[in-house]
Amino acid sequence: MASRISDVKAIVKHAAEQAGFDLSGVASATDAPELNHFPAWIAAGHAGEMKYMEARDDHGGLKRASLSRVAPWARSVIVCAINYNTDHPYSTEGRDSNRGWISRYAWSREDYHDAVLRRLKQVEAALRQAAPAELEPSLTTRSYVDTGPIVERVYAKYSGVGWIGKNTCLIHQKKGSWLFLGVILASLELEPDLPAPDRCGTCTRCIEACPTNAILAPYQLDSNKCISYLTIEKRGSIAQDLRAGMGRHIFGCDICQDVCPWNRKAPASTAPEFEPRAGLVNPALAWLAEISVEEFRSAFSGSPIRRTKRAGLRRNVAIAMGNSGNTEFLPVLDRLACDEDESVAESARWAKARLVQSTE
Numbered sequence: 001m002a003s004r005i006s007d008v009k010a011i012v013k014h015a016a017e018q019a020g021f022d023l024s025g026v027a028s029a030t031d032a033p034e035l036n037h038f039p040a041w042i043a044a045g046h047a048g049e050m051k052y053m054e055a056r057d058d059h060g061g062l063k064r065a066s067l068s069r070v071a072p073w074a075r076s077v078i079v080c081a082i083n084y085n086t087d088h089p090y091s092t093e094g095r096d097s098n099r100g101w102i103s104r105y106a107w108s109r110e111d112y113h114d115a116v117l118r119r120l121k122q123v124e125a126a127l128r129q130a131a132p133a134e135l136e137p138s139l140t141t142r143s144y145v146d147t148g149p150i151v152e153r154v155y156a157k158y159s160g161v162g163w164i165g166k167n168t169c170l171i172h173q174k175k176g177s178w179l180f181l182g183v184i185l186a187s188l189e190l191e192p193d194l195p196a197p198d199r200c201g202t203c204t205r206c207i208e209a210c211p212t213n214a215i216l217a218p219y220q221l222d223s224n225k226c227i228s229y230l231t232i233e234k235r236g237s238i239a240q241d242l243r244a245g246m247g248r249h250i251f252g253c254d255i256c257q258d259v260c261p262w263n264r265k266a267p268a269s270t271a272p273e274f275e276p277r278a279g280l281v282n283p284a285l286a287w288l289a290e291i292s293v294e295e296f297r298s299a300f301s302g303s304p305i306r307r308t309k310r311a312g313l314r315r316n317v318a319i320a321m322g323n324s325g326n327t328e329f330l331p332v333l334d335r336l337a338c339d340e341d342e343s344v345a346e347s348a349r350w351a352k353a354r355l356v357q358s359t360e
Helices: 005-018 033-043 112-130 152-158 205-209 227-232 240-246 285-289 293-299 304-324 327-336 342-359
Strands: 023-028 076-083 141-144 179-186 215-217 249-251
Touching: 005 023, 005 076, 005 112, 023 152, 033 152, 076 112, 076 152, 112 141, 112 179, 152 179, 205 215, 227 240, 227 249, 227 304, 240 304, 240 342, 249 304, 285 304, 285 327, 293 304, 304 327, 304 342, 327 342
Parallel strands: none
Antiparallel strands: 023 076, 076 179, 141 179
16 A cells, blocks of 8 residues: 555556556546537537437536536546557458458457456556555545546546547557557546647548548547448448448448558557457458358357447448449348348348449
């Protein structure tokens, strides 16, 4: 147990390193200026169907718009980041029309929520053990990995872990943007680190590369147009005017990160949990199009890919086949066009028409 609160921060950072995190920092739990934009973003409908983003308190205020509203006891936010990059090609390098693309973060052998939270709990335990004796009885802490009413990347910026890029992803000048974030809210008032400076400069590659124009302006994302949202969160049919831009992405999208100059020399992760499962890097579209219920459960047990559900994945695969230009998929699409799930069937009919048109 630390004798002084000034020792706690160093102990926590050491614990983060010992737990396997690549970066860590401390931010004040005060409401950051960036959160002022959140209500307008929600009001504009840019969260799409992600109703959890609109969670409100008893007074009707948006929880994610104010940390002081949902955790008035919090004085510090400890942010930990771990690199999940692997030594495999980027989506922008894939040329095989028989294969689709699953976002890099979803290749892993273990769901990142579990892998990061396990490490975060080690840091939280070290924090509690390090707290001065007179403060420990009243110490309150909470650990979150994408599950709390907090916009993690905002506090990651103010903790010095990285800056928020024009694509709205967190970027570190040496690690790039392939980072999972975990946060610990604490009632201890620790000395905050300096905010990370924005190093995007005049670069707009992420904005220009987005095939569905989801980045409306620097730092402004419309989820309704984002391929990650469309392939993971969107239920039912996807708007036809967005399908061609989805290319062969079937779960998530990495384009805005793949083209980012700060990811050119991004190091590979040393965490074994983030090594890809067999078959998930550029997976075969034909396999996923007709994957059975049992095989889906088995292949994606403990994987974030479960979030889109089997029907959503096959809907995405049908669209990817339509964008492939590969007419060998026509027999598979004929079968999918009769699928019991209407979003799958309708997407397959669209894909068939697109492939036939491409040969005329």
